[in-house]
Amino acid sequence: MTETMEQWMEELLKSEAASEKMTEKQTKILASAIEVFAEKGYAASSTSEIAQRAGVAEGTIFRHYKTKKELLLSIVAPAITKLIAPFVLRGFGKVLDSNYESFDQVLRAMIENRIEFIAKHRSILKILLQEIPFHTELQVHLQKDILAKVLERLEKIVIKFQAQGQMVDLPSMTIIRLCISTIMGYIAVRTIYGEREDAVWDDAREREETITFIMRGLGYSS
Amino acid sequence: MTETMEQWMEELLKSEAASEKMTEKQTKILASAIEVFAEKGYAASSTSEIAQRAGVAEGTIFRHYKTKKELLLSIVAPAITKLIAPFVLRGFGKVLDSNYESFDQVLRAMIENRIEFIAKHRSILKILLQEIPFHTELQVHLQKDILAKVLERLEKIVIKFQAQGQMVDLPSMTIIRLCISTIMGYIAVRTIYGEREDAVWDDAREREETITFIMRGLGYSS
Amino acid sequence: MTETMEQWMEELLKSEAASEKMTEKQTKILASAIEVFAEKGYAASSTSEIAQRAGVAEGTIFRHYKTKKELLLSIVAPAITKLIAPFVLRGFGKVLDSNYESFDQVLRAMIENRIEFIAKHRSILKILLQEIPFHTELQVHLQKDILAKVLERLEKIVIKFQAQGQMVDLPSMTIIRLCISTIMGYIAVRTIYGEREDAVWDDAREREETITFIMRGLGYSS
Amino acid sequence: MTETMEQWMEELLKSEAASEKMTEKQTKILASAIEVFAEKGYAASSTSEIAQRAGVAEGTIFRHYKTKKELLLSIVAPAITKLIAPFVLRGFGKVLDSNYESFDQVLRAMIENRIEFIAKHRSILKILLQEIPFHTELQVHLQKDILAKVLERLEKIVIKFQAQGQMVDLPSMTIIRLCISTIMGYIAVRTIYGEREDAVWDDAREREETITFIMRGLGYSS
DNA sequence: CATGAATGAGACTTCATTCAT
DNA sequence: TATGAATGAAGTCTCATTCAT
Structure with missing residues (x-):
């Protein structure tokens, strides 16, 4: 509590x-x-x-x-909106759009940022994940208003780095998918292992290897 | 096949x-x-x-x-057991351990196999995913009896290919995590796009690119 | 069982x-x-x-x-009938009517007889006691067919002994009531104490004292 | 009174x-x-x-x-406690211990008191009697907390009157048993006859005869 | 504004009874 | 005759929601 x-x-x-x-x-x-x-x-x-x-x-x-469902929505709907924030707000936007020179820095920033976000909103995210399948309105909201904007923003970033020439020439959506999958997989396992640091889970190393994996996978010579 | x-x-x-x-x-x-x-x-x-x-x-x-919960378990518990089957049965084991010459063939087989499995058991898997967080017994069952065995089997395969020298020298668990993340991400998006074949989602290509991404990420020269 | x-x-x-x-x-x-x-x-x-x-x-x-209730009645109804048996059958009737010379012998015989009966039919009697209040038919059966006959028989015995002159001149029904109360009280406590023989409950003595109490109470000089 | x-x-x-x-x-x-x-x-x-x-x-x-059973207990448990009240309260205790000069007055008071109690709580007592066999907790409560205290109190009274010399020298528990049996028998029959006053049941007389019976049975010269 | 007793629809579950095999 | 799957009425209990205080 x-x-x-x-x-x-x-x-x-x-x-x-x-x-x-x-x-x-x-x-x-x-x-x-x-x-x-x-x-x-x-x-x-x-x-x-x-x-x-x-x-x-x-x-x-x-x-x-008015109803129990309204109580649920009053929790979940703002949470969905907040999911988009970092991709739209000055902070994240500014950073991604201009500052970082290499793609691995972008990945590193995203990981950091999402981990923090998940940690802070774990309960609400759990509720969101549980309830999304049963509420079409939420699904629509999430897909149209949130996902679309996030992807649009990410696409711009990817295209920028592709233009620099070292990244493979795949559809940007494919690249985004591959990055997100890998990152989410890292975060998921990390979450299961309770963020402990020991022989079983050396977080710093796993994170770096994950980034390296993505970079190599995307054609950056290592 | x-x-x-x-x-x-x-x-x-x-x-x-x-x-x-x-x-x-x-x-x-x-x-x-x-x-x-x-x-x-x-x-x-x-x-x-x-x-x-x-x-x-x-x-x-x-x-x-006897109870509503028993009805749930009679659906979900066997499903958990079936999840492990392909990793334990002679068929799959034999194949993975000896037959395939290159790692991308292994990945291709796994993707094929899991897609088929998910397609056949979509509803049950949905239930499983929804209920796992609320039933400790299921969690334990899944983790101890299933996950452990699956990982053990996968580890052997990874180690075998690492021994052949082209794959990066990471902890086998890290490699497994990276592969599974990427594959699950592919399957997830594919599922959302409803397996249609059009300009938005060219499944054959996406699958190959995903495999290529993993292979490159793991150090195979492309 | x-x-x-x-x-x-x-x-x-x-x-x-x-x-x-x-x-x-x-x-x-x-x-x-x-x-x-x-x-x-x-x-x-x-x-x-x-x-x-x-x-x-x-x-x-x-x-x-045909029904659950019929099953109950098939157990309880014959039991009621059997309750009367000793008062009507040759055995008991003969004994009471003629053989015994003194009333305490009658009491002793009755106690013996009823204890035996209760021991043999404890389960059925328990059911009977539990269900009597809820089944008017059983009540009527018990009162009219059984109780009436039993009392009639007992009355004769009492009157006979009253005629011998040592017993108080109370209505025979009053005498029967006093005897039965006292005897049932003895049997009840005895049942609770599980028929054990020890310092707490010396059955032989209690029985004799009970009989003595009744006899004195009914005017027999002790 | x-x-x-x-x-x-x-x-x-x-x-x-x-x-x-x-x-x-x-x-x-x-x-x-x-x-x-x-x-x-x-x-x-x-x-x-x-x-x-x-x-x-x-x-x-x-x-x-919370449950149907709790409803039952909320009726029955206080009733058990109330059963003991008259034997523990100053009122009754004082009376029995010191005031009455002869034992028949004690008996008369007890009869009066218990009849009143039963009349006032007939329904609850019926429930209690019916349910006692099926609820171990109630049995324990009744035996340990109630019966023990009542008997202890009654024992003191009996011993006091035995000391006065006219009462037979039986174990006090035996005397209590004989008194209670007889009184309960009287009350039971009286209850069945619906407290009517007619040729069949002359209550005043039956009560006196019952007391006389007990007194004689306990050795008081009549 | 807040309360919490009251509601009644509906949840899960039991059970006496029927009936095709 | 015996079975046991099936029934559906009824039982106990839960819960979102209302409303007088």
Whole structure:
């Protein structure tokens, strides 16, 4: 709970929460909803348990969210929007578009950035992954508004590096797919191994080898 | 493709053996349970809907499966076991261990094999993916009994090809991770694009490029 | 189960079972019905458990007994009838009516007789006691056909001894009530103490003191 | 009868204390649960009927009592505790220990007191009697916490009167058993005859004769 | 705004009973 | 006659949602 709270506090400052007016109770409700949904899945979670963990009465939830599903969406929809942020906001955009000289630096930055993001929003991402298959609206939202923009942005980057001549001449979407697959695979395994550093999982090395693998795979002479 | 045939027959035998003791109604129950679980998720599925789609009385479900959860497990547990089959059966083992001369042939066979498997069990795999996070027993089963064996088998193959000298000298587990990530990424995107063949997705080409990417990434001079 | 079976074997020989035709399965059904009803009570017993313990199929029960209630009655109704037997049959009747010279001998015989009876039919009596309140037919049967006859017989005995002059001149029904209360109290406590013989419960002594208490209470100078 | 009044008030206070926290609906649920359980037995009663008679929705029952069994226990457990009250409270204790001069007065008081108690709690006692055999916890509670204390108290009284010399020198437990048997027998028959006063059952006389019987049986010269 | 008792639809499950084999 | 799969009514219990306080 504390962990979730911390993240939330951060979110509160950064996002709409700061501008909108959320009562303290509402914040607590959201926090425990995230907690419970992530723990048991949306369908298996009961509003009464959420209320209990939030320390509010059952009815209070329905004062802020008309239905249980609205509560879910109030968690998941903003999360989807936030997924796109780094690709659109000054920070990431600026970096990718101009600064880095070589592609491996881009990969390194992306890995760093996504790991941080996942760590901070693990619970919400878990909920998102679980519920996406059952909510067409979310799927459409994710695909049209988010994925499209992300890919568009990434495409530009890839094309830029292809133009520099060392990268293989594949369709940019293919390159993006190969990069993302490999990176996500690295992050997934890393997550399973609990980010520990030992003989079984030498994170720094694995990351470098992963980047090297991609670079070689894309035709950069190593 | 002789090997693929062999697997197919073995799977058939196994499935038949199980279903021989099934009444027609029980088969129908299983089929609609898979259908409904895949469609709505386990927790959001009701036994009454499963019964309805199977064309049986609700009570009939509970004559064959003591609880709703037992029904789920009767679907998911065998699926987990089947996941391992191709890595353990003589057919596949023999092939991988000795027959193929170059690593890209191995990759090609694996891709073929897994695509076929996923196509045949898509619904069940969807259920499996959805439910794994909520059932520790399944997690343990998957990790200990299945994953361990699969990795062990794959490790042998990798080591054999590393010994031939053209492949980079990385930990075999790292190589396996990189291969699987890339292949799964290919299969995932392919699945989303619905296996269509058009300007957007030229499957034959994507597959070859994916294999080439891996081979290059692993140090084979292209 | 063995215990119950033994009793049943005896019953079989003695009662209608010998004349009627009971299949072996039917006997087993009755035996396990008695067992389960006594253990869980009629309403909380399931025909499926009875079938299971009897080692027959669920349907078999309903081939012999149209309903679950008929199965109950086939156990309980004969039991009620048997309750009266000792008061009507030659054995007991003869004894009470003529042989014994003093009332304490009558009491002693009754105690002996009832203890034996209860021991042999404990399960069935337990069922009877549990179910009597919920089945008017049984109540009527018990009251009219059984109790009336028993009391009638007992009344004669009491009157006979009253005529001998040492017993108080109370309504015979009052005397019967006092005797039965005291005797049942003795048997009840004895049953609780599990018929053990030790410092806590010296059965022989308790029985004699009980008889002495009744005799004194009824005016016999001790 | 001052003592009886005292008890009454104490009981009232205790009951009120419990019911003060009860909503009107909860009281109604309890009342109809007692009604239905007494009428049909616990296992044969349905929560839906209880709800119906109480004029509430079925779900309302489960808001107050987690399970049907908890509802039963909420009725039966306090009843067991109340059974002991008169034997432990100052009122009764004082009376028995010191005030009464002769044993028949004690008996008379006890009869009076228990008849009143039974009349007031007939339904609950019926439920208790029915369910005791199937709930080990209740058995233990009754035996350890209740019966032991009651017997201890009664023993003191008996010993006191034995010391006065007119009572037979039997183990006090034997004397208690004989008294209780006889009294319970009287109350039982009286209950069956519905407390009517006619030629068949002259209550005042039966009661006196019962007391006389006990007194004589215990050695008091009549 | 917040509460929490109340609701009633519907969830899972049990079980007496039927019937084709 | 015996079986046991199938039934469907009914049982216990859960839960999102409402509403008087």
